[in-house]
Amino acid sequence: MPNIIVQKFGGTSVGSEERIASVAKIVQKASLDNSIVVVVSAMSGETNRLISLAKSFGDNPSRREFDALISTGEKVSAALLAMALQQIGVPAKSFSASQISMKTTSTYSKARILDVDGKKIQETLDAGIIPIITGFQGITESGDVTTLGRGGSDTTAVAIAAQMKAKRCDIYTDVDGIYTTDPRIVPEAKKLDTITMEEMLEMAGQGAKVIQIRAVEFANKYKIPVRVLSSFESGNGTLISLEENNMENGLVSGIAFQKDQVKFTLHGVSDTPGMAYGILGPLSDANISVDVIVQNISVNGKTDFTFTVSKEDEMAATDVIHTLNDTLKFDDLLIDSSIAKVSLVGVGMRSHAGIASSAFKSLSEAGINIQMISTSEIKITIVIKEDETDQAVNTLHNAFELEK
Ligand code: ASP
Numbered sequence: 001m002p003n004i005i006v007q008k009f010g011g012t013s014v015g016s017e018e019r020i021a022s023v024a025k026i027v028q029k030a031s032l033d034n035s036i037v038v039v040v041s042a043m044s045g046e047t048n049r050l051i052s053l054a055k056s057f058g059d060n061p062s063r064r065e066f067d068a069l070i071s072t073g074e075k076v077s078a079a080l081l082a083m084a085l086q087q088i089g090v091p092a093k094s095f096s097a098s099q100i101s102m103k104t105t106s107t108y109s110k111a112r113i114l115d116v117d118g119k120k121i122q123e124t125l126d127a128g129i130i131p132i133i134t135g136f137q138g139i140t141e142s143g144d145v146t147t148l149g150r151g152g153s154d155t156t157a158v159a160i161a162a163q164m165k166a167k168r169c170d171i172y173t174d175v176d177g178i179y180t181t182d183p184r185i186v187p188e189a190k191k192l193d194t195i196t197m198e199e200m201l202e203m204a205g206q207g208a209k210v211i212q213i214r215a216v217e218f219a220n221k222y223k224i225p226v227r228v229l230s231s232f233e234s235g236n237g238t239l240i241s242l243e244e245n246n247m248e249n250g251l252v253s254g255i256a257f258q259k260d261q262v263k264f265t266l267h268g269v270s271d272t273p274g275m276a277y278g279i280l281g282p283l284s285d286a287n288i289s290v291d292v293i294v295q296n297i298s299v300n301g302k303t304d305f306t307f308t309v310s311k312e313d314e315m316a317a318t319d320v321i322h323t324l325n326d327t328l329k330f331d332d333l334l335i336d337s338s339i340a341k342v343s344l345v346g347v348g349m350r351s352h353a354g355i356a357s358s359a360f361k362s363l364s365e366a367g368i369n370i371q372m373i374s375t376s377e378i379k380i381t382i383v384i385k386e387d388e389t390d391q392a393v394n395t396l397h398n399a400f401e402l403e404k
């Protein structure tokens with residue numbers, strides 16, 4: 001039995017009839033050596049078009065109908081790709097989420113995958129037919145259509161790879177791999193041949209957008225190697241590997257950044273047990289994820305408590321904090337929305353001291369002020385002024401010679 005490889009094609013990869021025809025060639029070629037299962041996104045722009053169409057009958061369309069509507073883009077591309085393959089003599093069949101029982105939770109637009117029926121996919125493969133599966137969607141226990149959140153096709157692909165015990169999941173996109181950082185900010189940024197799963201999780205969590213973070217979480221949980229590569233040009237892309245090869249890993253593998261951040265400071269809050277919980281509990285109840293957190297030592301029983309959230313949560317977080325004013329009795333609430341987060345990521349940090357100090361030295365020489373610092377075993381995150389982001393990323397990229 002040949003090995004199974006799941007190939008996922010993103011929106012730009014299937015963005016036109018011509019693109020679909022060239023994807024069919026990629027699938028045909030790969031099918032000579034392995035059993036191929038394909039997952040597709042909607043043609044580029046299509047999901048956005050459907051989302052704006054949904055606003056035609058009021059600002060708050062039913063969640064069920066919204067997902068029923070925005071999941072249709074993937075059906076179009078799956079059927080078209082099956083036709084394109086058939087036209088070049090490759091047997092293929094499209095499948096929607098319900099046809100392969102891609103079961104999810106019932107939280108519309110944010111559904112989580114629970115289970116998928118591998119039998120139908122296996123039978124199709126056994127019959128010598130390539131299954132082309134719609135990404136981004138599932139069905140509830142009662143058969144209603146759900147979607148997985150923007151970029152969710154990556155997660156569909158990895159979930160199917162896990163279910164089918166595939167040897168790899170190849171994510172085809174419009175860039176040729178994962179870079180040390182965003183090449184639009186640092187032109188010398190270099191494509192990585194490999195990155196570890198752990199590093200990719202940190203990079204994706206800190207703003208690298210090439211692959212959906214939930215897909216990486218899934219891949220890590222089920223130990224599926226993932227490759228990110230271009231459908232527009234040939235090349236091996238970047239392998240997100242399960243193994244860690246310390247000899248090859250540099251100290252720092254990449255730099256991720258996020259500009260759309262907001263910093264909240266509760267000034268003069270009383271330093272008593274339960275204070276952090278009193279602030280973070282209500283925020284988490286409101287589904288707001290808090291990122292960098294700093295609490296300083298207290299003076300006269302009062303302290304400052306600072307945390308960051310992403311800009312889309314600014315209003316909600318402000319509301320929550322205002323409701324806490326009575327119980328927490330802080331002196332002032334300061335909100336700064338002109339900040340950014342920059343993170344250095346690398347498994348090499350585990351075994352090397354001094355990376356933080358080299359980073360801070362280069363930033364100080366560049367005159368960049370660091371407002372907050374948070375670290376983990378393989379990551380250093382700093383919060384700085386938003387308009388210094390590009391300079392900070394370039395400075396750090398240079399300092400660690402990531403272009404080499
Ligand atoms: N078509 C969906 C989106 O645009 C899913 C995906 O592309 O992964 O978000």
Ligand code: MG
Pocket residue numbers: 010011041151152153154
């Ligand atoms: Mg995508």
